[in-house]
Amino acid sequence: MGRLVPAVTRALDILELFLDGDGTLSAPDIVRRLQLPRTTVHELVTTLAARQYLVPVTGQPGRYRLGVRPYQLGSRYAEQLDLAAEGQQVARSVAETCDETVHVAILEGTDVIYIAKVDSTHAVRMVSAAGRRLPAHCTSVGKMLLASLPESELAARVPDDAVLAAMTPDSITDPAVLRAALAGIRQRGLAVENRESNPDVSCVAAPVRDRTGEVVAALSISVPMVRWSEERTGELERLAVRGAAELSERLGHRSAA
Template structure:
């Protein structure tokens, strides 16, 4: 591996300061935050401004904000993103950690479609496939995605008071009960499904967001009943949230 170039590292440090900044920064603020010499910071911001990675707002002389070139690079990165491919990479990482089956799914009307999947190496594991479609209300990923919908969109997916289809005896079939559960999911930020789509499997799921903060997918960990316990739920929820957060960051969310 080649050596890092100090000047380039410092320039990137300057740019990355703006990831945690809502507005503008002055050269003295950058100097203080990075603990660099004033002359070095002056040279860095002058160069970055000349290349349009930073700019000085007309109404804030002496201060800097991200420039159009940074936006162009970010937009180019977003254009080349593939949710399924990125989801597969993150699912692999999560599965390597917990050795359970990991899915990434998106919502399609009242159903979820799995777009990425990595199997557990255990002999006893969930049998599924990318591309499979299931009723959203019977799955952890589906509940997470339904809970993220605006009220009008949720009403369109769950119209009336007709009972919902059941996949197992434990499936939630009451629209009212489902809405109550979705409110809890919304509050907690994670969803749990206990043998509702498969009598031998339970799952946890967390939301995946795009660069604008919109929930576009959910990541789940599926565990056979023989390895499931309420004591393990917190650990699995933490892993699901960590994986979903990593995938969100890959999609440009911060």
């Protein structure tokens, strides 16, 4: 790896300061927060402003906000993102940690479509494939995605008289029961499926958000019942949340934390 260039590092440190707070900073603010010499900060800010990475705040002399150039770069980055490809990479990382099957899925109508999948190396594991479609109400990813819909949209997709097909004896088939389950999922920010799509498998899922904060996918970890336990559920939930957060970050989302 080549040597880091101090001036470039400092310029990027300045730009990253604008990710927090009210989005405006003065040169003294930057000096104080980065502990850099005033002359260095003045030169860097002047250069960044000349290249439209920073612009003066109207009516507030000496204060700056982000300019158009970071937005253009971010937009270009967003254009080349591939949810399936990014999801596959994150799913692989999660699967390497827990050695269970990991999926990333999107919602289409009342079904989920798996767009990424990494298998467990165990002899006993969930059998599925990227591209497979399943009823959303029977899966953890599907329930997570349904729970993320606005109430009006959820009602349109799953009306009170909807016929919900059962995949196993544990599948939810009553729209009212489904809505109650989705309310709990919405509150927790996590979905759990206990043998609802496969009598031998349980799953946990967490939401994946894009740069606007909208839920665009869900990441799940599927575990055969022979390796499922109450003690392990918490560990898998935390891992699913971390994986979904990593994928969200790759898509440009910044968490409130």
